[in-house]
Amino acid sequence: MISRVQVAYKNLLRKRTRSFLTLIGIALSAWVLVSLLGFNKGYESALNRDIDNMGFQMMIMAKGCPYEAATLMLKGGTGLRYMDESIIDRIINEPEVDRITPMLMQAVFDPNKGESGGLSAYLGIEPRSFSGMKPFLTFMQGGWFDREDSYEAVMGYEAAELEQREIGDKILIPDKNVELTVVGILRRTGTQDDGTIFVPLRTLQKIFDRSGELTTIGIKVKRDANSTILEEKLYQLPDVQIVSLAEVKHTIMKLVSTAKVMVLSIATIAIMIAMVGVINTVLMSVLERLKEFGIIKTIGAMPWDIFTLVWIETLILCSAGGVFGIILALLLSKVADIVIRAILPFAPSGSLIVIDLRLALVTLSIIMSVGLLSGIYPAWRAGRVRPLDAIRSDS
Amino acid sequence: MALPKGRIDVRMKTSLLALFLVAATHSVCWSAVGCDLNDPDRDVVRLFPASTGYKTSYVSIAKKGGEGLLLKVEKRLGDKFRGIYETIDVPYTIYEIYTGNKKIGYIHGVNQKGQFGGIQVFLALDLHGRIQSFYIQKMTSRHAGKLRDAKFGNQFAGLTLKDFDLYDVVTGNATGKVAAIRNPVPEADIDFRAALRATKKNLVLMDEFVFSENQPVSKEGEMLK
Numbered sequence: 001m002i003s004r005v006q007v008a009y010k011n012l013l014r015k016r017t018r019s020f021l022t023l024i025g026i027a028l029s030a031w032v033l034v035s036l037l038g039f040n041k042g043y044e045s046a047l048n049r050d051i052d053n054m055g056f057q058m059m060i061m062a063k064g065c066p067y068e069a070a071t072l073m074l075k076g077g078t079g080l081r082y083m084d085e086s087i088i089d090r091i092i093n094e095p096e097v098d099r100i101t102p103m104l105m106q107a108v109f110d111p112n113k114g115e116s117g118g119l120s121a122y123l124g125i126e127p128r129s130f131s132g133m134k135p136f137l138t139f140m141q142g143g144w145f146d147r148e149d150s151y152e153a154v155m156g157y158e159a160a161e162l163e164q165r166e167i168g169d170k171i172l173i174p175d176k177n178v179e180l181t182v183v184g185i186l187r188r189t190g191t192q193d194d195g196t197i198f199v200p201l202r203t204l205q206k207i208f209d210r211s212g213e214l215t216t217i218g219i220k221v222k223r224d225a226n227s228t229i230l231e232e233k234l235y236q237l238p239d240v241q242i243v244s245l246a247e248v249k250h251t252i253m254k255l256v257s258t259a260k261v262m263v264l265s266i267a268t269i270a271i272m273i274a275m276v277g278v279i280n281t282v283l284m285s286v287l288e289r290l291k292e293f294g295i296i297k298t299i300g301a302m303p304w305d306i307f308t309l310v311w312i313e314t315l316i317l318c319s320a321g322g323v324f325g326i327i328l329a330l331l332l333s334k335v336a337d338i339v340i341r342a343i344l345p346f347a348p349s350g351s352l353i354v355i356d357l358r359l360a361l362v363t364l365s366i367i368m369s370v371g372l373l374s375g376i377y378p379a380w381r382a383g384r385v386r387p388l389d390a391i392r393s394d395s
Numbered sequence: 396m397a398l399p400k401g402r403i404d405v406r407m408k409t410s411l412l413a414l415f416l417v418a419a420t421h422s423v424c425w426s427a428v429g430c431d432l433n434d435p436d437r438d439v440v441r442l443f444p445a446s447t448g449y450k451t452s453y454v455s456i457a458k459k460g461g462e463g464l465l466l467k468v469e470k471r472l473g474d475k476f477r478g479i480y481e482t483i484d485v486p487y488t489i490y491e492i493y494t495g496n497k498k499i500g501y502i503h504g505v506n507q508k509g510q511f512g513g514i515q516v517f518l519a520l521d522l523h524g525r526i527q528s529f530y531i532q533k534m535t536s537r538h539a540g541k542l543r544d545a546k547f548g549n550q551f552a553g554l555t556l557k558d559f560d561l562y563d564v565v566t567g568n569a570t571g572k573v574a575a576i577r578n579p580v581p582e583a584d585i586d587f588r589a590a591l592r593a594t595k596k597n598l599v600l601m602d603e604f605v606f607s608e609n610q611p612v613s614k615e616g617e618m619l620k
Contacts, residue, residue, distance in 0.1 A: 110535065111539075111540070112533065112534050112535065112536070112539035112540065112543055113533050113535075114433040114434075114532060114533060115433065115434065115437070115438065115441075115532070118533075140479070141479075158428065160480075161428045161480050162428060162506075162513055163512040163513045163535070164478065164480050164481075164506060164507070164508035164509070164512070164513040164514075165512070165513075166478055166479060169508075170510065170511055171511055171512060171535070172511035172512070172535050172536070172537065174535065177537065179511070185479075
């Protein structure tokens with residue numbers, strides 16, 4: 001015996017073009033919705049991952065000091081400002097602080113880098129505290145320095161590639177006429193560490209005659225600690241500036257939220273259009289089949305039977321459209337990723353749209369719920385058809 | 396928690412600076428490093444004063460001929476590709492130089508391991524592969540100034556791959572015109588020889604990529620003719 005689902009399916013096939021166009025409308029809505037939800041999830045996790053890769057959530061530096069190599073280069077290697085190492089004692093005792101790592105950045109002008117010369121930058125670090133904060137740093141060759149005052153260097157992958165260095169090779173600090181032995185080459189990380197030359201902190205302080213001075217202190221905040229409170233305390237320290245990556249995340253998320261609201265609006269409109277499309281398609285189908293419903297009723301069908309028959313049609317349309325839209329979103333997520341990157345002011349690395357099974361099921365549920373709501377009125381109209389009126393009518 | 400206005404400004408500035416910091420960390424480029432002119436608009440005119448324009452193309456041994464081509468290049472160079480950076484997938488940038496619509500030559504650079512850092516050796520070649528100019532874009536050495544000086548570079552003008560055929564990049568033994576190239580700094584012999592190896596490698600690669608482009612290559616790296 002033919003089931004209700006089969007009857008509903010055959011009914012949809014009667015007007016193939018109309019059913020197909022409705023299905024496309026639902027699919028597009030599902031596509032937009034699942035991509036938006038996937039973007040919500042993907043962007044934040046990508047941003048978190050990038051910030052985690054920084055290794056520390058907060059940086060302290062002397063006021064006005066450029067705090068990383070790119071800014072230093074932009075400033076032509078000038079403008080470095082220094083803090084006294086003693087500031088560490090005041091920071092480490094704060095209850096919110098988990099760990100710290102002191103750093104000294106230095107740059108020298110190398111006249112033999114390009115036609116007009118260029119800068120070479122070095123970052124003095126304590127390997128133990130620095131690597132503890134960046135456990136994702138792994139070595140392609142060698143390892144960290146043996147001693148804190150050794151004349152050795154560890155190179156980020158890109159720095160080593162540019163300088164064609166391998167472990168055991170020497171590098172020369174131009175201007176200072178100091179040779180360092182390369183003891184480690186890091187694997188690529190996709191962060192600024194790739195282009196950095198790391199030198200033991202004490203050694204760099206000695207080479208550049210900056211004993212007891214630092215340019216930056218990286219701070220890892222305890223997991224449950226309130227970083228805002230710590231920030232407030234650190235602002236009490238004289239002549240320092242604080243860069244909080246939690247604040248960075250907040251700023252970026254605020255910038256992105258505008259784009260999210262726009263896309264959410266588009267998704268809502270798309271869902272509403274699809275809903276109207278579903279009502280239109282099913283209602284037209286119902287009105288065209290009034291006589292047929294009348295006959296079915298005369299042979300014993302109850303209003304609920306007609307209602308469910310029409311409702312199943314809506315369910316088939318919505319589930320097929322939803323699944324199709326989710327497949328479309330999965331297939332085109334890379335394209336959407338590229339488009340979003342072109343539009344947004346800042347996009348972190350990694351995939352911006354993450355669609356998993358849970359998200360797909362949530363989207364499908366939303367689409368089907370909305371679709372079933374849309375199907376209530378046409379199904380109700382079909383269910384309340386009076387057999388004699390319907391049979392007498394011309395339709 | 397409400398903050399005074401000045402504090403908010405400082406926070407905003409630091410946030411924006413840090414935003415730049417995060418943005419600056421994402422140069423997602425995982426391929427091997429090539430050798431490009433730092434400022435092509437300026438450098439092309441300096442190396443080819445008659446030029447009015449240039450076109451840039453990228454090629455690698457991997458894409459051009461794979462393992463077979465690598466073996467052939469190594470054989471012609473007289474040395475293996477060494478270390479972790481001199482690999483089959485290094486992208487080479489070839490600048491085609493034009494005067495109006497007429498092509499007048501090429502500029503091509505290679506990376507070479509030097510004593511204290513990478514050396515970038517560029518050659519400006521005419522359409523027959525003859526060196527017009529020799530240019531070391533980057534070198535880290537106590538004596539880099541002398542090796543980057545025009546007097547040193549001028550010794551390469553007019554030389555071709557044929558002149559370098561008998562130059563042994565491993566021992567540094569040279570005959571003919573290459574033997575006549577003088578090292579201005581005997582203490583920097585490692586970098587001097589690195590510059591000569593880079594020049595030969597550059598000429599061999601250009602011959603394979605451009606000048607004998609249409610000759611098929613066997614898997615063993617021999618010419619099929």
